[in-house]
Amino acid sequence: MTSPMQANTANTSPVIATEGLRKHFGTVEVLKGIDFSARDGEVISILGASGSGKSTFLRCLNLLEMPSAGRLHIFGEEVGLRAGKDRLRIANRRQVDRLRTQVAMVFQNFCLWSHMTVLENLMEAPVHVQGRSRAEIREEAEAMLARVGLTARRDAYPAQLSGGQQQRAAIARALVMKPRVLLFDEPTSALDPELVGEVLKVMRDLADEGRTMLIVTHEMAFARDVSSRILFLDQGQIGAEGTPQQLFGGGHNPRFDQFVSRFNQG
Amino acid sequence: MTPGTFELLGFGPQGWGFLLLKAAGTTIAAAICGFFLGSLFGLLGAALKLSSLLAPRMIGQFYTTIFRGVPEILIVYLLFFGGSVAVTQVMNLGGFPGFYSLPVFVIGVIAIGLVSGAYQTEAYRSAFLRLNRGQIEAGAACGMPRHLLLRRIIAPQTLRFALPALGNIWQSVLKETSLLSVIGLTELLRQAGTAAGSTRQPLLFYGIAAILFLIIGRMTGAALGGLERHLAKPWSR
Ligand SMILES: Nc1ncnc2c1ncn2[C@@H]1O[C@H](COP(=O)(O)OP(=O)(O)OP(=O)(O)O)[C@@H](O)[C@H]1O
Numbered sequence: 321m322t323s324p325m326q327a328n329t330a331n332t333s334p335v336i337a338t339e340g341l342r343k344h345f346g347t348v349e350v351l352k353g354i355d356f357s358a359r360d361g362e363v364i365s366i367l368g369a370s371g372s373g374k375s376t377f378l379r380c381l382n383l384l385e386m387p388s389a390g391r392l393h394i395f396g397e398e399v400g401l402r403a404g405k406d407r408l409r410i411a412n413r414r415q416v417d418r419l420r421t422q423v424a425m426v427f428q429n430f431c432l433w434s435h436m437t438v439l440e441n442l443m444e445a446p447v448h449v450q451g452r453s454r455a456e457i458r459e460e461a462e463a464m465l466a467r468v469g470l471t472a473r474r475d476a477y478p479a480q481l482s483g484g485q486q487q488r489a490a491i492a493r494a495l496v497m498k499p500r501v502l503l504f505d506e507p508t509s510a511l512d513p514e515l516v517g518e519v520l521k522v523m524r525d526l527a528d529e530g531r532t533m534l535i536v537t538h539e540m541a542f543a544r545d546v547s548s549r550i551l552f553l554d555q556g557q558i559g560a561e562g563t564p565q566q567l568f569g570g571g572h573n574p575r576f577d578q579f580v581s582r583f584n585q586g
Numbered sequence: 587m588t589p590g591t592f593e594l595l596g597f598g599p600q601g602w603g604f605l606l607l608k609a610a611g612t613t614i615a616a617a618i619c620g621f622f623l624g625s626l627f628g629l630l631g632a633a634l635k636l637s638s639l640l641a642p643r644m645i646g647q648f649y650t651t652i653f654r655g656v657p658e659i660l661i662v663y664l665l666f667f668g669g670s671v672a673v674t675q676v677m678n679l680g681g682f683p684g685f686y687s688l689p690v691f692v693i694g695v696i697a698i699g700l701v702s703g704a705y706q707t708e709a710y711r712s713a714f715l716r717l718n719r720g721q722i723e724a725g726a727a728c729g730m731p732r733h734l735l736l737r738r739i740i741a742p743q744t745l746r747f748a749l750p751a752l753g754n755i756w757q758s759v760l761k762e763t764s765l766l767s768v769i770g771l772t773e774l775l776r777q778a779g780t781a782a783g784s785t786r787q788p789l790l791f792y793g794i795a796a797i798l799f800l801i802i803g804r805m806t807g808a809a810l811g812g813l814e815r816h817l818a819k820p821w822s823r
């Protein structure tokens with residue numbers, strides 16, 4: 321327990337931290353040893369070229385993807401991982417399931433449960449995973465839907481909603497679990513351009529509230545305005561890290577500047 | 587004086603009505619039991635075929651190949667004779683000499699279960715493959731343990747996707763119960779045959795049997811159709 325991550329007081333100790341996180345698919349090394357930590361209240365945008373390992377990294381944080389090597393701490397607690405054939409394995413499913421209730425994820429393709437209404441989607445995990453009472457949850461779910469502007473659509477099924485509405489519902493679904501961290505994997509990439517704004521607005525509000533958020537995104541302006549920190553992934557490594565002012569000011573990291581200028585042209 | 591058609595089909599002393607209804611009941615019971623046993627085999631078969639390991643996949647493949655490939659009537663015969671041989675051997679070994687056999691209803695249900703299970707394997711397997719992996723991941727990401735994922739996400743969606751195919755399988759199961767007449771189960775076809783023989787009115791009784799099959803099929807089909815529409819509602823716009 322010599323990790324520097326644990327030597328902190330409660331309110332500054334990292335919410336999520338990785339040490340030497342590696343991941344390979346077959347012979348392709350996608351993450352080449354990532355040391356990272358996020359503190360309470362940080363809004364971190366994860367940027368990088370396509371294929372640089374952003375999604376893989378984010379998915380390793382809640383173990384939807386199993387890393388090949390490295391260590392993972394969530395809320396100061398080391399996540400038990402044991403060696404497997406070609407990747408690490410979950411040592412204790414209960415620990416992971418418990419932590420996952422506090423680390424919510426919002427997916428590129430929304431991934432609402434299509435056989436449930438919007439309201440049912442929101443109530444599912446709090447009721448069945450967290451064991452909270454229906455009555456209590458229903459009230460909170462309704463409030464959450466009001467917040468993302470979906471009160472009128474609460475009894476609709478996901479297939480009956482627009483992409484933007486589905487993503488707002490998915491964010492509400494994540495929020496009703498009262499998570500301590502929110503992970504977003506390109507939450508606006510599957511949306512028609514005119515629907516991107518409504519989702520970004522909800523996310524901006526969450527950031528303003530002081531929520532801890534890790535956001536993989538290609539929305540440069542949003543990342544610059546909203547983030548407290550930028551993590552630039554470059555070929556499976558941290559290519560640059562810093563505040564938006566530091567990085568977007570230019571001259572901090574040539575690879576990042578190149579990435580941004582290519583992005584602005586493209 | 588020979589009894590008229592009405593009397594023959596009625597419930598009086600000359601009538602076959604009661605026996606026909608009872609036989610229809612046997613048909614329905616055999617079909618339902620066989621179909622649900624088949625669901626068990628089908629879910630097991632699908633799980634085997636979807637396994638990431640080779641050996642279970644091969645066992646699953648073997649099962650569906652055999653029971654879809656061999657004519658059902660042969661399966662019925664093989665189970666009937668094989669079943670008696672097996673039970674007799676066990677009883678003889680246990681110190682009870684003589685010849686034994688299983689009740690034909692049980693043999694019939696097992697035969698229907700095995701054959702329809704092979705078809706249901708494919709229905710469940712392809713329904714499972716249609717599931718959206720992201721929705722399962724979303725459940726896992728909320729901390730759902732596996733049993734909850736299975737019960738709350740995977741099972742309802744798999745059932746919904748499998749239901750049209752299951753409806754077709756049900757209709758053929760219903761018809762194929764008539765094969766069980768060959769081992770002496772008094773289901774609809776066999777009862778109609780008995781009545782036809784003793785009254786010398788084959789057209790009347792086989793015709794009635796056909797109508798009863800149709801009625802049972804339409805009624806259960808309508809119920810399944812209703813369930814299908816109900817479950818499909820979330821996917822419609
Ligand atoms: N399940 C997988 N099997 C094999 N290779 C994979 C798998 N998932 C990702 N990869 C590979 O890993 C690399 C990183 O993928 P990843 O999805 O993390 O990139 P990304 O930075 O999120 O890209 P994008 O911006 O396009 O979403 C890519 O080369 C990709 O092809």
Ligand SMILES: [Mg+2]
Nearest residue numbers: 374375376506
């Ligand atoms: Mg990605």
